Amino acid sequence: MIELAATPAIYLCVALFGLILGSFLNVLIYRLPLMLESDLDITPKETFNLIQPRSFCPRCKTQLTLLENIPLLSFILLAGKCRHCKQGIAMQYPIIELASALLACIAIKQFGLTANGLFAMVFLLGLLALAIIDINTMTLPDELTLGLLWLGLAFNLFGSFVTLEESVLGAMIGYLSLWLVFQLHRLLTNREGMGYGDFKLLAMIGACLGWTILLPTILIASISASVIGITLLLFGKLKKDSAIPFGPFLALGASICLLWHDQLNDYFFNY
Numbered sequence: 001m002i003e004l005a006a007t008p009a010i011y012l013c014v015a016l017f018g019l020i021l022g023s024f025l026n027v028l029i030y031r032l033p034l035m036l037e038s039d040l041d042i043t044p045k046e047t048f049n050l051i052q053p054r055s056f057c058p059r060c061k062t063q064l065t066l067l068e069n070i071p072l073l074s075f076i077l078l079a080g081k082c083r084h085c086k087q088g089i090a091m092q093y094p095i096i097e098l099a100s101a102l103l104a105c106i107a108i109k110q111f112g113l114t115a116n117g118l119f120a121m122v123f124l125l126g127l128l129a130l131a132i133i134d135i136n137t138m139t140l141p142d143e144l145t146l147g148l149l150w151l152g153l154a155f156n157l158f159g160s161f162v163t164l165e166e167s168v169l170g171a172m173i174g175y176l177s178l179w180l181v182f183q184l185h186r187l188l189t190n191r192e193g194m195g196y197g198d199f200k201l202l203a204m205i206g207a208c209l210g211w212t213i214l215l216p217t218i219l220i221a222s223i224s225a226s227v228i229g230i231t232l233l234l235f236g237k238l239k240k241d242s243a244i245p246f247g248p249f250l251a252l253g254a255s256i257c258l259l260w261h262d263q264l265n266d267y268f269f270n271y
């Protein structure tokens, strides 16, 4: 792939592309958990997947026209309200679209308009979708974690991002390390602290970025989860025995490690 110089015009295109991907991410975040839920239901039902039916208002179920479905712009033009039922559109939609545009630009700034840049973009947006789904539903769908795990292995087959060896070891150590922590925690406290989705998520992160990224990812995830957990407890937003999802923190750790791995290494290990 030709590496193009990153001009403002290129960033504008990348940001617009990111907005469109963000709009797809919104569909994924809303529909994938519902699709998985309805898979368990054996009664005949209407087709419901990522493409069908066309986008609709989740409150009044009115189908949206093309003009009501433009990323970000429609939200601004409609002043954040559905044109039919006048109820507010969830802020999650424009926030995800904006975040996707921002992440797309950051990926291209860091890795250039290259195959690695596109891979970093897909990885970051995948993590964003997983983090929000985990916050909303406390699950990390296999369709995303395992799908991206295979993508990471395939992409690194020829050493594109990390060597194949680092990638395979990353997937194995990623899964096993959290599985061991889980078993140890269960043995000591008789409670389950994490879900199997978390192991698969860390395996996916290892497959994409290699095993060397795992320790700093877990460190950042554990520290940020503790800070947020304690803050929520202090402000009474969390009950003592209730759980917070760990996926968003793993996603945060992996994103930081992907973008600032060299700087982190310099800072901590001086090489």
Ligand SMILES: [Zn+2]
Pocket: 057, 058, 059, 060, 061, 062, 082, 083, 084, 085, 086, 087
């Ligand atoms: Zn509506």
